[in-house]
Amino acid sequence: MLYNSSDAIERAWQILEKIPGRATGAYSHSQGVKGLRDEIAAGIAARDGFHASGDNIFLTDGASPAVHMMMQLLIRSEKDGILCPLPQYPLYSASIALHGGSFVPYFLDEEIGWGLEVDELKKQVDEARSKGITVRALVVINPGNPTGQVLAEENQKKIVEFCKNEGLVLLADEVYQENIYVEDKQFHSFKKIARSMGYTDDDLPLVSFQSVSKGYYGECGKRGGYMEVTGFNADVREQIYKVASVNLCSNISGQILSSLIMNPPKVGDESYESFMVERDGIISSLARRAKALEEAFNSLEGITCNKAEGAMYLFPRLHLPQKAIGAAQAAGAAPDAYYALRLLQATGIVVVPGSGFCIGSWNISLQMHDLASGGQNPCNHIQIQGIP
Amino acid sequence: MLYNSSDAIERAWQILEKIPGRATGAYSHSQGVKGLRDEIAAGIAARDGFHASGDNIFLTDGASPAVHMMMQLLIRSEKDGILCPLPQYPLYSASIALHGGSFVPYFLDEEIGWGLEVDELKKQVDEARSKGITVRALVVINPGNPTGQVLAEENQKKIVEFCKNEGLVLLADEVYQENIYVEDKQFHSFKKIARSMGYTDDDLPLVSFQSVSKGYYGECGKRGGYMEVTGFNADVREQIYKVASVNLCSNISGQILSSLIMNPPKVGDESYESFMVERDGIISSLARRAKALEEAFNSLEGITCNKAEGAMYLFPRLHLPQKAIGAAQAAGAAPDAYYALRLLQATGIVVVPGSGFCIGSWNISLQMHDLASGGQNPCNHIQIQGIP
Known part of the structure; x- marks a missing residue:
């Protein structure tokens, strides 16, 4: 890629201008630099075709701290359960254990390409409830880790409907959104699916996790990522912000990278062709x-x-x-x-x-x-x- | 400072060589890059005059995540208490609240320059115990935040003795170790004090927090820091490592900065003079x-x-x-x-x-x-x- 292209240099200046005092060594707003969050929101809106707001973005040191933050907020005791896929990426079981909640598994079906069946979700929720567990949220990893499947749009709609009906927060791990390898599958964010079904910010609490560690960028060591938080009321939002502010802010380099992956070079930019190659x-x-x-x-x-x-x-x-x-x-x-x-x-x-x-x-x-x-x-x- | 000095360039190459694959964009060991931890340990040993080991260093995204990690490990329920100074930096009360423990305050005495009296510690521990609280650790912030005092060596010795006698983990917030403004006071790490009293790694569980956000460097936005963990047995050490590994690793730029602050330019280096100025x-x-x-x-x-x-x-x-x-x-x-x-x-x-x-x-x-x-x-x- 052309690192010294005019658009890359212009972008660097734009980023500096977004950062108060141009100080990449200073603390930022606890949700991250506002201008960078706005850029990410514009990238999400362009990807999904639906409105996104920088106010809903929380920049984090990779997706893991964002997941912990949500678990911290969702889990009050061992009586609170989080639905997670099996096989799963062990971050989820670890985070639930650390925060003292209950891991409620649902099984992906290998026979149908590691498919996620809503009947299975329902069965597991009912079973957990019969044991006195309050199921608070559903974790979906799409594309799948470690199973590599990509959910079909119809399947995603059923999952959204399920969360709506059961009153669950949908925690969408979408860090592999750029990693699709088959012609007949496409990535659709759960927010896009929910909005296309007519559900608004008032209907469904939904958190989407993204990271600079995956995709075609794979900058794991930079620890950049964000979560987009929608569908929570103002009181809950305030608590999310309070938890975010305890750690002051995420690292600024990771914040900048997060904005870059959601706003890559565009047609007409000098670097576009080499970037795409x-x-x-x-x-x-x-x-x-x-x-x-x-x-x-x-x-x-x-x-x-x-x-x-x-x-x-x-x-x-x-x-x-x-x-x-x-x-x-x-x-x-x-x-x-x-x-x-x-x-x-x-x-x-x-x-x-x-x-x-x-x-x-x-x-x-x-x-x-x-x-x-x-x-x-x-x-x-x-x-x-x-x-x- | 001379950024293009021969020692700065040489150092950059040395750092790259310490990082497997020279990959600053890759995940590192969950405690941080081993070569950087060794460099920090050498810096601690030079500062204190006592041995330090890279195996005891946990690199983190600033001091805050390190504090959370220890609170996560120390607090089992609201019956576990952590002694913290009042006035205090609110990270501690927030972290204890988030992890469901009890905040056990001790009061700094304004009349004696915000001094920390062991009698006061003893009184508060006894009072907490009489309420059924198991006091697990003592937080000391030295130099003080927000009170700006520097503890006297004699005072530190009494605090170490107190922790030893009461079976408390000593959590030493030493992020302002470079910020001393009076001729008659010097910074002494609690580890140096404990070792000078003859206490070894077997005698006293002690954690020291350091950050790249303070001192003369003040690179808050880079989110670099570490904790030096000594005096825990192998089983506990394994749990600390397990918690550290849940988030994979801290950001590599912050890791590099942490090694730099603990190993600044030395006499004879081309950059030394301009660095000191x-x-x-x-x-x-x-x-x-x-x-x-x-x-x-x-x-x-x-x-x-x-x-x-x-x-x-x-x-x-x-x-x-x-x-x-x-x-x-x-x-x-x-x-x-x-x-x-x-x-x-x-x-x-x-x-x-x-x-x-x-x-x-x-x-x-x-x-x-x-x-x-x-x-x-x-x-x-x-x-x-x-x-x-």
Whole structure:
């Protein structure tokens, strides 16, 4: 990309002008620099075709602190439950545990491409309620981590309807919104879906998480991200702001990067062409590798694998032979832990056994991320998950 | 300062070499880049004259997340109490409230220069225990925020002894360690004090917080900081690491800055002289203004003010006339809130009434910070604190 293009230089000046005193070393407003939030809101509005406001943006040191902030606010005791997918990105179980709430799992269905069935959500909510749990929110990760699926629009509508009917806050982890690898799927933010159904800011509390660590940018070490918070009343909003202000502000470099990813170079900008070449190169490289790995896994005996639709993961299923399971049992290890150790010894490939996920099958999560963005992580780690 | 000096360039290369893959955009180890932690440990050892280890350093997005991390780990329920100074920096009360613990106040004594008396600590601990509170830790802010005092070495020894005897974790907020303005006071870290008393890593759990937001650097917007954690057993250490790893890592730029503040240019480096000129210029400017304000306050009728020893604050006492108190009462406002409003109307100076501090007198906290480091904050805010 053309780093010294006229639009890049112009943008740098614009960003400096947005920051009071041009001071990138100073604390900002606790939600983040207002001008940067406005830029992000304009990017969201352009993406979705619906209004967005900088007042609803909370800039954070990556998506994780934003998730913690919401858990902090949602969980009052162990009687409060948060619906989360299994398999899941462990940030959610960790954050719920840290804040003393109850993890209410719903299971993604591998048979239908790690699909999210509203019947399953309903079943789990009812079960949790029968145990005296107040279910407060639903976490949806789309595109999926670690399952790599992209939700269909119809499915998303049913999820929105479900949250509306059940009075749940919808926590939409949308950090992989740029990582889509199949022609027949597109990313739709949950806010866009809700607004297209006619639901306004008064109808549905909805939080969308975004990060500079994923997409084609992958600047994990910069710790930038934001959440867009809509559908809460003024009293709750004030509490969200109060929690945000305890830590003063997120890092300004991360704030700037967050504004950049939501407002990339436009047609007519000097850098546009080189930006698009670099962007498409990264995305198509990820897509190519996803496809290659998906095919490789499906060509192996004893392994099946769903389509790599998005995010940075494949989640193939292992069909371990009885003798391997027997050997694991003889060694006093869970079959997946045993497999992981043997794979490491035989090949040097580091693999994480995921017995804790309890998803009823053995699966491997291959993180393409590591291959993707210039050596962000020094090794490929493959996670093996599940107990049969 | 000479930014293009040979040592600055050499240092930049050294830092890059410390970061795996030279990737400042990648996640680091959850405690922070090992090479940077080692550099910080070397800086601590040089400062204190006692061993420090990079394994004990946790790099964080400023001191605030580090404080939260410790509160998260220390507080199990509202029956767990944390001893904190009054007046205090409100991060502590906020963090304790967020984590559901009990705030156990101890009062700093204005009559002896905002001194910290061990008798007072003992009294408050006993009182808390008589109410069924398990007091887990003592927070000491040295130099003081917002009171600007610097603890004497003898006083620190008594505090260490007290923590040892009472089985308390000592949480030492030492972010103003570079901000000392009087000849007869010096900064001593609590770890140095404890080690000089013969206490080893086995004797006393001790956490020291440091930040790139204060000192002569004042890079608040970069969100860099660390905590040095000593005196915990392996099991507890593992839990601290687990909590740190939930958020993956702190921002790499902040990590680099943290290593720089603990390892500034040395005698013989090309940049040394210009660095010292800039550093001393900032510190002596802060000291000059502290002195000027201290004298100005003490020359005003109805205001008394302790010495400005360190940190970035003055905390003068208001002796309001009875008529002012009466006018406040007639307006249905707390006297400090009324004073704040009238001051704003009359002069445009923004002042925060601090009735919530309940320290038994009226005081004003003047934050010199705002004046100090290149417009970090756009306005001087003065806090008025206390109810008579």
